[in-house]
Amino acid sequence: MSSASTGGKQAAPASTRAKPANKAEAAADYLDGRLGIYSLAKSNLRKIFPDHWSFMLGEICLYTFIIIILTGVYLTLFFKPSMGEVIYNGSYAPLNGVRVSEAYASTLNISFEVRGGLLIRQIHHWAAIVFVAAMFVHMMRVFFTGAFRKPREINWVFGFLLLFLGFFDGFLGYSLPDDLLSGTGIRFMEGAILAVPLVGTYLSFFLFGGQFPGTDIVPRFFTIHVLLIPGIMLGLLVAHLILVFYHKHTQWAGPGKTEKNVVGMPLMPVYMAKAGGFFFLVFGIIAAMSAIASVNPVWAYGPYRPDQVSTDAQPDWYMGFAEGLIRVMPGWEIRAWGHTLNLGVFIPLVLFPLVLVAIAAYPFIENWITGDKREHHILDRPRNAPVRTGLGAAWISLYLVLLSGGGNDLIATHFHLSLNDITYFVRAGSFIVPVVVFFITKRWCLGLQRRDKEKVLHGRETGVIKRLPHGEMIEVHAQLPQGALHTLTSHEQYEPLELPAEVDENGVARKVGLVTKTRAKLSESMFGEGNQIPKPTAEEHQEITSGHGHH
Amino acid sequence: MSHDMSDDKLPANHAEGHGDVAAADNPFADPGLPAHEVRRTDIDERAAKRAERQVSLLFIVSMLATVGFIASYVAIDPTRIVYIFPLGHISAMNFALGMTLAVALFCIGAGAVHWARTLMSDVEHPAERHPIEADDEVRADVIEQFKTGAAESAFGRRKMIRNTLIGSMALVPLSGVMLLRDLGPLPEKSLDSTAWSEATPSMPIQLINMNTNEAMKPEDIQVGSLTFARPGPSALRPNGLQESDEDFQQQIAKDALMIVRIQPEDIKDPNSAALGFQGVLVYSKICTHVGCPISLYEQQTHHALCPCHQSTFDLADGARVIFGPAGHPLPQLKISTDSLGYLVATGDFSHPVGPSFWERSQ
Numbered sequence: 001m002s003s004a005s006t007g008g009k010q011a012a013p014a015s016t017r018a019k020p021a022n023k024a025e026a027a028a029d030y031l032d033g034r035l036g037i038y039s040l041a042k043s044n045l046r047k048i049f050p051d052h053w054s055f056m057l058g059e060i061c062l063y064t065f066i067i068i069i070l071t072g073v074y075l076t077l078f079f080k081p082s083m084g085e086v087i088y089n090g091s092y093a094p095l096n097g098v099r100v101s102e103a104y105a106s107t108l109n110i111s112f113e114v115r116g117g118l119l120i121r122q123i124h125h126w127a128a129i130v131f132v133a134a135m136f137v138h139m140m141r142v143f144f145t146g147a148f149r150k151p152r153e154i155n156w157v158f159g160f161l162l163l164f165l166g167f168f169d170g171f172l173g174y175s176l177p178d179d180l181l182s183g184t185g186i187r188f189m190e191g192a193i194l195a196v197p198l199v200g201t202y203l204s205f206f207l208f209g210g211q212f213p214g215t216d217i218v219p220r221f222f223t224i225h226v227l228l229i230p231g232i233m234l235g236l237l238v239a240h241l242i243l244v245f246y247h248k249h250t251q252w253a254g255p256g257k258t259e260k261n262v263v264g265m266p267l268m269p270v271y272m273a274k275a276g277g278f279f280f281l282v283f284g285i286i287a288a289m290s291a292i293a294s295v296n297p298v299w300a301y302g303p304y305r306p307d308q309v310s311t312d313a314q315p316d317w318y319m320g321f322a323e324g325l326i327r328v329m330p331g332w333e334i335r336a337w338g339h340t341l342n343l344g345v346f347i348p349l350v351l352f353p354l355v356l357v358a359i360a361a362y363p364f365i366e367n368w369i370t371g372d373k374r375e376h377h378i379l380d381r382p383r384n385a386p387v388r389t390g391l392g393a394a395w396i397s398l399y400l401v402l403l404s405g406g407g408n409d410l411i412a413t414h415f416h417l418s419l420n421d422i423t424y425f426v427r428a429g430s431f432i433v434p435v436v437v438f439f440i441t442k443r444w445c446l447g448l449q450r451r452d453k454e455k456v457l458h459g460r461e462t463g464v465i466k467r468l469p470h471g472e473m474i475e476v477h478a479q480l481p482q483g484a485l486h487t488l489t490s491h492e493q494y495e496p497l498e499l500p501a502e503v504d505e506n507g508v509a510r511k512v513g514l515v516t517k518t519r520a521k522l523s524e525s526m527f528g529e530g531n532q533i534p535k536p537t538a539e540e541h542q543e544i545t546s547g548h549g550h551h
Numbered sequence: 552m553s554h555d556m557s558d559d560k561l562p563a564n565h566a567e568g569h570g571d572v573a574a575a576d577n578p579f580a581d582p583g584l585p586a587h588e589v590r591r592t593d594i595d596e597r598a599a600k601r602a603e604r605q606v607s608l609l610f611i612v613s614m615l616a617t618v619g620f621i622a623s624y625v626a627i628d629p630t631r632i633v634y635i636f637p638l639g640h641i642s643a644m645n646f647a648l649g650m651t652l653a654v655a656l657f658c659i660g661a662g663a664v665h666w667a668r669t670l671m672s673d674v675e676h677p678a679e680r681h682p683i684e685a686d687d688e689v690r691a692d693v694i695e696q697f698k699t700g701a702a703e704s705a706f707g708r709r710k711m712i713r714n715t716l717i718g719s720m721a722l723v724p725l726s727g728v729m730l731l732r733d734l735g736p737l738p739e740k741s742l743d744s745t746a747w748s749e750a751t752p753s754m755p756i757q758l759i760n761m762n763t764n765e766a767m768k769p770e771d772i773q774v775g776s777l778t779f780a781r782p783g784p785s786a787l788r789p790n791g792l793q794e795s796d797e798d799f800q801q802q803i804a805k806d807a808l809m810i811v812r813i814q815p816e817d818i819k820d821p822n823s824a825a826l827g828f829q830g831v832l833v834y835s836k837i838c839t840h841v842g843c844p845i846s847l848y849e850q851q852t853h854h855a856l857c858p859c860h861q862s863t864f865d866l867a868d869g870a871r872v873i874f875g876p877a878g879h880p881l882p883q884l885k886i887s888t889d890s891l892g893y894l895v896a897t898g899d900f901s902h903p904v905g906p907s908f909w910e911r912s913q
Contacts, residue, residue, distance in 0.1 A: 048678035091630055099794055115629050118645045119652070151683040184843060184859060187804075191841025191906035201742065201908045206734040211741055211801045212842070248680055256584030261677040263584065270671050277663025284657025291649020292638050306804030307761075307779065307836055307844045311858040326876060327860045331840065333878030333907060342907035344878045345841060377680060409861060419861055420874055456579075482582045489579040538577045545578070 049271050050251040050264035054145075057138040058244075059275055061162075063282040064131035065237060071124040072226060078114055080106040081222035083178065083215040092299050100178075100303040103218045107177040107298055122290035128170050129295070130286060132318040135163045139359070143392050146380035147250045148363040150373065155243040158236050160360040164353075165233050167318050172225040174296060174316055178218055181296075183304025184313050186217060192326070195345035213306060253378050253490045255483035262377070312410060317403070322352045324405030328426040355402075359395055362388075369522045370494055383452070384491045386445035387526040393441040394434035401429045442531075449533035452488050455480060456536045457544050479545065489535055497523040584677065592669045602669035609662035616655035623647035742908055745805040746792060747884060748899035749785045755895035757783030758808060758833065758886070759791055766893040767810075769831050775850035778810040779836060782896075805904050807836035808884060809845060810894075813853055813867050820869035826885045826901075831894065833884040834870050835904040838862055840877040842906045855881075878907055 020026040032038045049055075082102040088095045090105070091112040100108075110117035139159060142148055148156040171189075175182045190212045193204045209216030248262045257263050265271065301310060315323050325348035332343040366388065382389040404411060405426035412419040459477035466476050480488070497520045504510050525531060592599040623644065631643040638646075685693070706713055750756040757766040761779040772778055781803060783791040792802050812831050818824040823832060834855075836844050843859035853867035862875030870881035882900035889895045903911050 048676055051675075113629070115624055115644060116648050118642065119649045122645075122649075187842045188859065194906050194908040195841075197909050199909075201738040201910055204908075205736060205738045206731065209735045212804050213800050214735075216735075247683065248678070255582050256677065258581070260680050262680060263675050263677045265673060265675060270667050270673070273663045273667035273671060277660040277667065280656045280660030280663065282660075284653045284655075284660060287649055287656055288653035291646050291653060292641075294641075304800075306800055306842075307781075307807035309844045309846055309858055311847070313843075313859050326841070329876050331862070331872055331876045331878035335911075338912040339909055340907045340911040341909070342878055344876050345906070375683060409858070423861070423875075482578065482580070483585060485579050486581050490581070538579055541578050542576075 044245065045268050046266040047245065047248075048262050048264045048266060049249050050262060052252060054141045055249065056275075056278060057134060057141050059278055060134035060282055061131060061138055062237070062241070063279045064127045064134060064286070065233070066279070067127040067283055067286060068124060068131060069230065071120045071127065072230075074120050075110065075124060076226060078106060078110045078117060079103070079176070079222075081176065081219045083213075083218050088303075095299065095302070098303065101218065103176060103178040104298065104303045107179070111299065119287075119290055122293075122295050123286055125174070125295045126286050126289045126293075128173060129316060129318075130282075132163070132166050132170055132316075135159070135166055136318070139163060140392065140396070143359065143362070144382040144389055145250070146376065146385060146388065149376040150367070151247055151375050152243070152250075153363050153367070155240055155247070156363055157360065158240045158243070160356075162233055162236050162240065164356060165229050165236075169225055169229040169233070170316055171319055172221045172229070175221055176218060176225060177296075177298045178304050179298035180301040180304050180308060180310055181298070181313055183213065183306070184309055185315055185319075187212065187306065188326070192345055192349050195342040195349060197339075197341055197346065213304070248377070250377050250379050253381075254487050257378065259375065259377050312413075314407065314410070320406035321355070321399050321402035322348070322406070324402035324408075324426060325351055327408060328402075328405040328423050328430070330427075355395075355398065359392075362391065369497075369519055369526060371497070372494075378490070380491065383445040383448035384493075384532075386442045386449070386532060389445050390438040390442035394438040397437040398430060398434045401426055401433050405430075446531075446533055449535075453533055453536050456485055456488050457541055485541075491535065493532055493535055494523075494527040496520070496526070496528040584675065587674050590669065590673065599670060602665065606662045606666045606670070609658040609665065613655045613658035613662070616651045616658065620648060620651035620655060623651055738908075738910070742905070742910070743903045744899055745904055746782045746785070746788075746802055747806060747896050749787055750896045750898055752897045754786060755887070755889055755897045756785050757791070757889065758810065758894045758896065759783045761807075768892050769812075769829050769888065769894060772810055772812040772831050772894075774812045774814060774830075776812070777846075777848035777855070780808040780810055780833075782806050804842070805835075805837065807844060809834050809836040809848075809855065809881075811848065811853070811855075811866050817853065817867050819865075819867050820871075823867075823869040823883060826883045828886050828888060828894065831886065832866060833886050833894075833896070834864075834866060834881040835884070835900060837881075837905045838877060839872075839879050839881060839904075839906060840875070845881070 017029065020029050028037065080102040084102045085099050086102055086105050088098050088100045088105050088108065090096070090108055092108050095108070107121075110121055112118070142156065142159070171185070175186050190204055190208065193207065194200045196203060204212070207217070207220070208214040209220075249264070251257050251262055251264070254263075302308075314320070326345065329344050329348045332347075334341040334343060380388075382392075405423065408419055408422040408426065411417060411422055459479045462476045462478045464476040465473055467473050499512055499517065499520045500510055502510060502512075592602050627644045627647055629642075629644045632640050633643040633646070634640050635646060684690075701707060747756060758780040759765065759782065760767050760771075761781060766783055767778070767780070781792045782788070785791070788796070792799065792806060796802070810831060810833050815824060815830045818827075818830065818832070824830075827833065836846075838845050838857040838859070840857065840860055840862045843857050845855050845857045845862075845864070847856040847858055848854070848866075849856070853865060854873065855864045855866050855870070856862070857875070857877070860876050862877035863873050864870040864877070864881050865873050866881075870883060872878070872880060879902075882902040882904050884896050884900050885898055886894055886896055
């Protein structure tokens with residue numbers, strides 16, 4: 001106000017900015033004056049992203065999340081989250097006259113009367129299954145390539161929370177139709193909550209509004225499923241993406257790629273087209289799946305009744321390992337002092353999050369062992385971190401063993417095996433298989449490291465067999481190009497920590513704490529002799545190539 | 552953790568080369584970004600034109616598919632079932648809508664990706680990275696600002712304000728916790744008893760067959776069969792437990808029964824035999840693991856199996872757990888017959904039914 005009036009009589013002081021060339025520029029100018037979009041776009045419009053197939057796994061997560069939100073909003077227009085009972089009277093003749101909840105009746109209405117309703121329901125469910133699977137695989141990609149290292153540890157945690165919340169929102173979602181299968185799942189949850197010492201019974205009564213099943217659980221789950229968890233997930237997802245932009249994407253080692261740059265193509269236009277197009281590809285594929293493959297046909301299960309159940313009751317795949325835990329756990333129960341401690345259910349209930357937290361905590365443990373405080377933007381090849389890769393593989397094997405425990409009835413009937421034997425196998429396998437898998441994977445990685453070393457020092461096999469004058473046959477090896485040599489030798493190798501000498505320079509005994517000793521032991525097991533293959537040095541290479549080049 | 556122990560064990564700094572071999576004669580040195588390799592469409596205008604037509608064709612197919620979606624929505628009878636190989640008999644509308652939507656979406660995506668891969672520049676550029684952490688000057692400046700702000704608030708100096716603020720902030724969430732109290736009633740003893748507790752020797756409750764909705768006589772229960780039952784008329788419920796009762800779901804979750812008949816000489820547990828009547832044994836149908844209804848019965852072995860988690864109970868031996876994750880036997884209901892010869896319960900289960908809970912005393 002004051003600056004305008006001091007200028008004299010002119011109506012408005014002229015802007016120093018050049019006149020916009022066209023309407024679009026004028027509109028952008030308008031927005032920039034209010035939102036500051038130019039500063040925002042300056043570093044982002046032509047932001048460089050590296051190209052690799054594994055970098056699109058996270059995109060699948062993002063796109064299925066969007067698909068789930070879009071279809072979920074549509075479903076809320078028709079779904080009635082109520083356990084009020086009605087007599088079903090609709091297009092699905094086998095259930096006419098049956099007493100069902102409004103939740104179940106409205107799900108049948110969506111499936112049979114609303115045109116396209118079944119398609120949207122199936123897209124919603126398929127997208128959820130793919131969403132969790134994609135998050136899982138994306139997490140594995142990040143794990144095995146060491147992309148969780150500084151500065152990305154917090155984004156790793158955000159991603160982990162998204163996975164964890166995704167599990168639960170999926171469970172809550174498929175519980176809403178109040179069909180026989182999902183009701184059985186809720187009953188399982190109630191039984192698990194009851195097993196919590198001290199407060200379990202109270203938690204159950206507060207959750208269900210009284211005794212199981214009551215009439216509150218579907219509306220309560222509905223609010224948590226459509227509002228509370230997706231709201232938190234949306235916040236985490238935005239934070240996750242902001243950090244991806246802020247940190248700039250990791251990249252694979254290669255010629256011209258360093259820790260101080262990122263090599264790739266610009267967001268506009270290449271990744272706008274590729275990533276934007278990929279959304280439509282994912283959506284299209286899920287729509288096709290929903291057109292041809294039925295998922296959760298609740299009309300076939302019938303409405304929930306606590307005294308009825310179908311055989312082959314299975315949760316969605318991502319809850320399968322929790323199902324395995326609960327199935328194979330021995331039925332330990334301690335009854336004393338007028339109380340019951342149901343360890344047979346409580347231990348699986350505790351292990352379920354612990355199995356997940358174990359993988360989430362790994363980056364922090366690894367960082368504690370290495371003591372590395374630098375930023376890492378070049379990805380590790382899994383073979384170059386044998387212990388990490390072995391641990392990741394062991395974790396996956398544990399997950400799969402438990403998943404097979406969760407499907408022990410299906411495995412038994414499909415492969416004509418004894419259900420009891422499968423259960424005993426899973427009990428033992430939960431301990432043995434991960435250990436075996438760890439050692440196999442680690443050795444496999446070391447073998448691949450040796451092969452890389454061999455290739456660097458002796459070149460690649462050309463397939464050309466040469467006969468020497470004295471009759472010896474040799475295969476000609478060709479030197480790798482410098483780019484390949486660089487790529488294969490650019491990884492870092494840590495040295496194991498050494499404990500400080502037991503006595504210091506004055507001859508006084510040093511106190512080395514247990515924590516430090518543990519850390520040194522772990523460091524030795526990760527980077528010590530035999531736990532990684534020393535990468536070839538330039539001297540070794542020169543010695544071999546200069547001396548007798550034929551080899 | 553001592554610093555000296557960790558830092559010197561880290562590999563050479565990223566920026567430095569590889570050890571003591573000079574970069575010039577280092578065979579592993581970074582040769583720099585490889586030269587861009589041109590694509591056919593970069594140099595052949597006819598190939599580029601062809602790519603352009605392919606992309607446009609995909610977008611046109613998408614448009615046609617959307618028209619197909621609208622046509623299917625309007626024209627197809629939603630109840631129509633068609634046979635499509637190899638999918639079988641499926642809803643015509645779901646298939647038509649799904650496939651047209653899939654094609655419409657997929658072709659947009661395929662077109663965009665094809666466009667990007669053939670016609671947009673694929674020259675790779677390096678962009679610089681900058682350290683995430685601020686430099687020391689910024690760091691010192693921010694810490695200084697914070698200190699100034701903290702000093703101006705006098706938060707650390709005026710301890711009374713600080714302590715009372717912490718106190719009030721700690722207490723205020725309690726209101727929120729209080730508000731959760733009415734989410735449900737307190738459990739009290741409700742899990743300990745079932746509707747069968749209304750039965751007494753003088754006022755027994757009949758066992759009503761779930762399927763026939765009629766009371767049963769012992770001779771109605773065949774050896775080898777598994778019969779499910781619910782409570783019959785009582786003082787509180789003159790019509791017995793009915794599906795139309797408001798609390799039917801909640802009651803049947805505890806009251807559901809499983810009735811078998813086992814030759815008396817096959818019953819291993821005499822206490823269990825005494826609770827039954829001429830070999831007719833009545834157990835809770837609700838699994839003691841996590842509460843699934845048990846529904847599978849093997850007549851030869853008298854084993855009952857829960858289909859959810861495969862807990863297996865030997866009904867000839869007091870429903871002892873012989874396999875699976877359940878922690879204790881199925882509770883048994885004491886039965887006899889009334890003056891008309893129908894099976895009745897004269898009291899509640901000896902133990903609470905369903906999954907274990909903390910307050911369960913037996």
